[in-house]
Amino acid sequence: MIIDHDVVVLGAGLAGMRAALETARAGADVAIVTKVHPIRSHSNAAQGGINAAIGEGDSWESHAFDTIKGSDYLADQDAVEVMCREAPADIIEFEHMGVIFYRDENGKLGTRAFGGASQARTYFVGDITGQALLVTLYDQILKAGVKVYEEWFATSLYVEDGACRGLVALELITGELHFLRAKAVINCAGGLGRVFEPSTNAMICTGDGYALAYRAGAPLMDMEMVQYHPTTLAGSGFLMTEAARGEGAYLINAKGERFLKDYAPNKMELAARDVISRAEATEIEKGNGVDGCVLLDLRHLGPDIVLKKLPQIHEMAIDYLGIDMLKEPVPVRPGMHYQMGGIKTDINGATPLPGLYAAGEVACVSVHGGNRLGANSLLDTIVFGRRAGRAAAAYVKTVTPTRRSTAILKSEQERIDELLARPYTGETHARLRLELATLMDKNVGVYRNEAGLREALAKIRDLKERYGRLAVGDKGRVFNQALQFALEVGYMLDCAETIVLGALERKESRGAQARTDFPERNDAEWLKHILVKYRPGEAPELSYSPVKITNWQPEARVY
């Protein structure tokens, strides 16, 4: 089927729905394409809260400085300024939409403390802030009557005369391919956690948006900046929100010491995430861990705080480890959590590829630089989702309709038919994914070095070669998930390659990139972004772009 819209939004998480809502408000004809129902989007897993400098004594400048320091000075400061200036209005808008933010004793919005922040400026709903925002925004989408193509899986972006003019998607329920023609596409397809094993991310976070944009010719930026969250549950790798530490929880080692006194004596448990994750990895390496973990201790907080403000993680520790955190500390370890890098965009979400916009985790504006502060990602999605929606709506007014070629539908169908027709060779999507993801965790984790990265790159290229022989174990049309997963593994391989290329290229330690062979930050050479661009049939092209500095000169980063 061929369907026409002014703007097609890919992904229905917070960024996607916010972008669609804004596009609709601006009067453009917009539709959302999403591979899962909007409510299943991974924004729902954000627990701790959303940052904004609203309170008395706080300022957007302070929020911006904390964000920039947190980013290890790799963030573009003009973008950070935009985000921190506009944060209060966006939070208030969500309050007016009905989000049940926590209130102080005066009935006004109340805050909690969060890592890397000089003020308590995190607004929250228990430990389900992302879910509370997502549900409210979904209901706004219903109210606005935005068209949503649910369980449609994007297979490629359509580029015509050097501009993005739509996408092709597989309707999972029927197995039919559709061509959504548009004047602009806003890519809000979310993160790539499945490239790493374990990861806090859902199984749907397979890097689709990065790979689709990359293959269409949009450069990816800062891809080496992969955040390891300091507190992920032993075994399953599920997220234990930073809000636990915001509410006062301790991190202790096997000896019962709050070991952060040796790493971040001022901020202790509320230092930036990369700092704490490295401290934990070092502590475990030194033999002070407990079965490869450190311990998150909430016992002193008492049931009132834990059960009222952190009920979800309390329940998860019981469900998946059988540990009641009121009585026992919980074993946690650093785990892959977030991709700071992504599709390069300007402060309006526009990518270097005309007609393609991006927002949310898949985009790199860049406001997070080398390390994202907790509770800045929800903010990123709603500020830049809104801005991308507005910019795309304005852009489509200047665009004439496409040449209406439908060749892409045929070529995509042939690609899928070829994949389905392949004979069984022993290569399965699950095996390739697991090999890739464990490799990434081992070689491209908290600490990296040249040898490990080179090995990873060689293995990824080997996996790519094997991917050419991958067969799909389901030949049906209706809800053929094996086909979907096979395509996703292709996306993940592209993502992994760009991550490793960036990590190899950046010969310094900054933010989440900690090179044991280059342990210092090197502003003279590396205060710049690394861009990776796809070239068909050739090795990817690397280039640089300068970091925008407005008010804050790089200085030593101490917590």
Added chain:
Amino acid sequence: MQFTIEVGRYNPEGRYADSAIPGEPFPPPWDRAVPRRYQTYVVELPEHAVVLDALIAIREQQDESLALRCACRSAICGSCAMWINGHAQLACKSKLREFTKNGKTRVEAPPSMPVIRDLVTDMTPFWRKHARVRPWLENKPLPAGPMEEYTVPNEAMEELLQEVSCISCGACLMDCESFAVNKDFLGPQALAKAYRYVADPRDARHRTRLAELSDRHGVWDCTHCYECVQQCPKGVAPLEQILKLRRLAVEAGFTDNPGARHARAFAASVEHSGRLNELTLMPKSVGLFNVVGQLKTLPSAINMARAGKLPPLKHTKIPGVKRIRAIFERVGGRPK
């Protein structure tokens, strides 16, 4: 540890893996019966593994054609609600050990909803109900300041937190007894969602919402079977929210409907004689002068009579009815 999983397979294209074993027909009494068969898999997993671990292991290592929805694996996204041993559960929250009965765990799409394939349920009925309660805030006048939030006590927000914890997995609707016989019933999730907006001090549609919810297929169609409370994986307890809605609706004066009349007649009868007068309950609920409505209940009455379930024609008070009345006085009299 070894676990045996019996999976209800359904494929509208009629293709199954070769190893599939012909199974039983879809369990009655549901009207959406579709052909399916059960296929048995054996998986090796740690003893604390959940049903979802088993299903993923099957899909990844044994049978790529098994279709199911899942995303977060930690009871946040709401994707994996399905029937496990005959009740709606989240597969990611159900420990295999606890759900092994007679050496196996049976997993299937709930028969109360249409099936797309295998364990993938068509959630359209669920989302339609959700949308029917107009699940968005209709704002009271916005605060005066340009950058000002509504001033509301935190307790008012905490009151809504129980519903906001809902992950829309649909387990409540899948096992709802009232939905099983009336597809138009709004259902537990949508009604809980409705309560979330009715009870929001920032909402301007409070009365209109209560009026709509008192109408057909609304709050009074719940039969208190408690399945939704039992199955909800997040403690939303939809029935509790429904009961709050009923109370608010009656207090707001929406009493001219069978549900409210039924509740009133029920309470009045118990207060008067310590037991139900079932002969007068139905006329009082339908409306004393509603002859058509009363005639509609006739077939049920005849069936009941045939089955020997007709109430005694002479209604008597129980001994010690005064003590029952004392209870009514203690809790504040009968509802108006």
